[in-house]
Amino acid sequence: MTDIGTDIGTAPWPNTGTYNWPEGIQCAAALSFDVDGESGILAIDPKYAERLSALAWARYGPKVGVPRILDMLQKKGVKASFFVPGYTAELYPELVKRIHTEGHEIGVHGYIHKKPSDLSDLEEETALVKTCRILKDITGQQPTGYRSPWWDMKVSTPALLARHGIRYDSSLMDDDAPYTLTTESGDLVELPLHWTNDDWEQFAFTVDPPTGSGVIETCEKAFQLWKEEFEGMYHYNRSFVLTMHPEVIGRPARLMMLERLIDHMRSFEGVWLTTCGAIADHHLAISKSAPKTAAVT
Ligand code: ZN
Numbered sequence: 001m002t003d004i005g006t007d008i009g010t011a012p013w014p015n016t017g018t019y020n021w022p023e024g025i026q027c028a029a030a031l032s033f034d035v036d037g038e039s040g041i042l043a044i045d046p047k048y049a050e051r052l053s054a055l056a057w058a059r060y061g062p063k064v065g066v067p068r069i070l071d072m073l074q075k076k077g078v079k080a081s082f083f084v085p086g087y088t089a090e091l092y093p094e095l096v097k098r099i100h101t102e103g104h105e106i107g108v109h110g111y112i113h114k115k116p117s118d119l120s121d122l123e124e125e126t127a128l129v130k131t132c133r134i135l136k137d138i139t140g141q142q143p144t145g146y147r148s149p150w151w152d153m154k155v156s157t158p159a160l161l162a163r164h165g166i167r168y169d170s171s172l173m174d175d176d177a178p179y180t181l182t183t184e185s186g187d188l189v190e191l192p193l194h195w196t197n198d199d200w201e202q203f204a205f206t207v208d209p210p211t212g213s214g215v216i217e218t219c220e221k222a223f224q225l226w227k228e229e230f231e232g233m234y235h236y237n238r239s240f241v242l243t244m245h246p247e248v249i250g251r252p253a254r255l256m257m258l259e260r261l262i263d264h265m266r267s268f269e270g271v272w273l274t275t276c277g278a279i280a281d282h283h284l285a286i287s288k289s290a291p292k293t294a295a296v297t
Helices: 004-008 039-044 046-050 052-076 086-091 093-101 121-139 157-163 199-203 219-235 252-266 276-289
Strands: 027-034 081-084 105-108 179-183 186-190 239-244 271-274
Touching: 027 052, 027 219, 027 252, 027 276, 039 046, 039 052, 039 086, 046 052, 052 093, 052 252, 081 086, 081 093, 086 093, 086 121, 093 105, 093 121, 105 121, 105 276, 121 157, 157 179, 157 186, 179 276, 186 276, 199 219, 199 239, 219 239, 219 252, 239 252, 252 271, 271 276
Parallel strands: 027 081, 027 239, 027 271, 081 105
Antiparallel strands: 179 186
């Protein structure tokens, strides 16, 4: 029987105390964008390579969503994290270059958005290595952040990531502040997230392939939900990681709502609106100076 606590490490338990943010900071917040593009539907079934309508729905992300998001982030002076599948980067290298040039972080999001649990260990490793190389060829930098396609991780995935120089992952839901995953290949920072803070559940809908929650919510409903979530994280001194998809959040009204959310978060004192990588760096820095926490077994 697999002893999960031993194999992938664990957060300090129970993790209910205050988190040690930089001085003057009460809560960290990160905007993250998973640039699935066409890879999202092609991973479901390669037959969609022949379906122009399905491809067009997905293509809205890199074609319209990302440029519009970048313009908005520049206007607001916010740096964000973009997790890019290798396949998307091969299709849109200039877009990836623009994201990087404008000072945002680029992380790995699989090669063609296949769930790691549907891949062999070797296939998962090949996808990771291939995508790291593609992104490095475009940006000149080795990516060090990872978000798993579908937020799907195998028990063996953290060690694989650590073995290939990834410093942090943002795919798991067992906490709401950064923590350390200890693996046989070294430590990995985990930046937890949640379905509540994902635009997919609020807005994503297609008939073919069927996806999303089946309901397209109003921007006001999503704003209220995310505002409440942020305020909860702020009150409890945690981290607010918002996961979005350019084909979903990039529509005009939704992006205006996101701008309003940024303004709302900034109206609170001591909010650190930054990239996932910067939060991971902070966690690594305080972990080095803190006493080692024993793994729960
Ligand atoms: Zn994705």
